[in-house]
Amino acid sequence: QKEVEQNSGPLSVPEGAIASLNCTYSDRGSQSFFWYRQYSGKSPELIMFIYSNGDKEDGRFTAQLNKASQYVSLLIRDSQPSDSATYLCAVNIDDSSASKIIFGSGTRLSIRP
Amino acid sequence: GAVVSQHPSWVICKSGTSVKIECRSLDFQATTMFWYRQFPKQSLMLMATSNEGSKATYEQGVEKDKFLINHASLTLSTLTVTSAHPEDSSFYICSARDPSQGDNYGYTFGSGTRLTVV
Numbered sequence: 001q002k003e004v005e006q007n008s009g010p011l012s013v014p015e016g017a018i019a020s021l022n023c024t025y026s027d028r029g030s031q032s033f034f035w036y037r038q039y040s041g042k043s044p045e046l047i048m049f050i051y052s053n054g055d056k057e058d059g060r061f062t063a064q065l066n067k068a069s070q071y072v073s074l075l076i077r078d079s080q081p082s083d084s085a086t087y088l089c090a091v092n093i094d095d096s097s098a099s100k101i102i103f104g105s106g107t108r109l110s111i112r113p
Numbered sequence: 114g115a116v117v118s119q120h121p122s123w124v125i126c127k128s129g130t131s132v133k134i135e136c137r138s139l140d141f142q143a144t145t146m147f148w149y150r151q152f153p154k155q156s157l158m159l160m161a162t163s164n165e166g167s168k169a170t171y172e173q174g175v176e177k178d179k180f181l182i183n184h185a186s187l188t189l190s191t192l193t194v195t196s197a198h199p200e201d202s203s204f205y206i207c208s209a210r211d212p213s214q215g216d217n218y219g220y221t222f223g224s225g226t227r228l229t230v231v
Binding site: 045046088090099100101102103106 | 225
């Protein structure tokens with residue numbers, strides 16, 4: 001069974017510091033990787049996507065991908081209280097039905113003032 | 114950007130009744146839509162993949178006769194929870210795929226439907 005693993009947290013980070021979120025996946029055939037942010041009671045919103053090995057930066061967010069190690073991470077610089085949420089790692093899976101994405105269990109991030 | 118509208122945002126129904134949830138792509142044609150379920154403090158679990166004009170593909174362990182999916186047009190997919198029971202109470206979220214969005218595969222999520230079965 002294809003899986004996406006995340007540390008459930010909670011991860012507590014002081015305001016202004018760097019938050020580091022990690023994710024591993026089992027399907028070596030996966031090509032695209034996503035980080036979603038989900039506030040309580042809301043649906044997920046896309047933060048970053050990455051499909052090439054290395055780093056991808058967008059504002060305060062940096063996604064890192066290492067396909068050889070099957071590892072994806074998200075760094076949040078200058079963490080703000082509004083970053084407190086659950087962060088979901090998602091990976092695309094191609095099978096006979098369609099290309100679809102499956103999610104990890106999510107990491108709860110808490111930014112303390 | 115791509116917008117997915119989901120309705121209703123919340124619904125309460127009596128045990129044994131059926132509930133229909135709609136998912137619409139507002140500014141693009143969605144050949145594929147996905148239905149997820151999320152229990153409190155858990156992640157999103159993919160229930161099924163809905164393909165326009167053909168039968169939905171259900172994930173292992175999901176009862177296709179209980180969760181009826183219809184994707185009759187390129188902008189609308191519906192999920193009907195039949196004979197709902199309290200254990201079906203959950204947050205149901207749809208996702209539609211916009212093929213024109215390139216490498217990120219255009220996965221846009223609806224706002225979700227909170228179903229409570231009493």
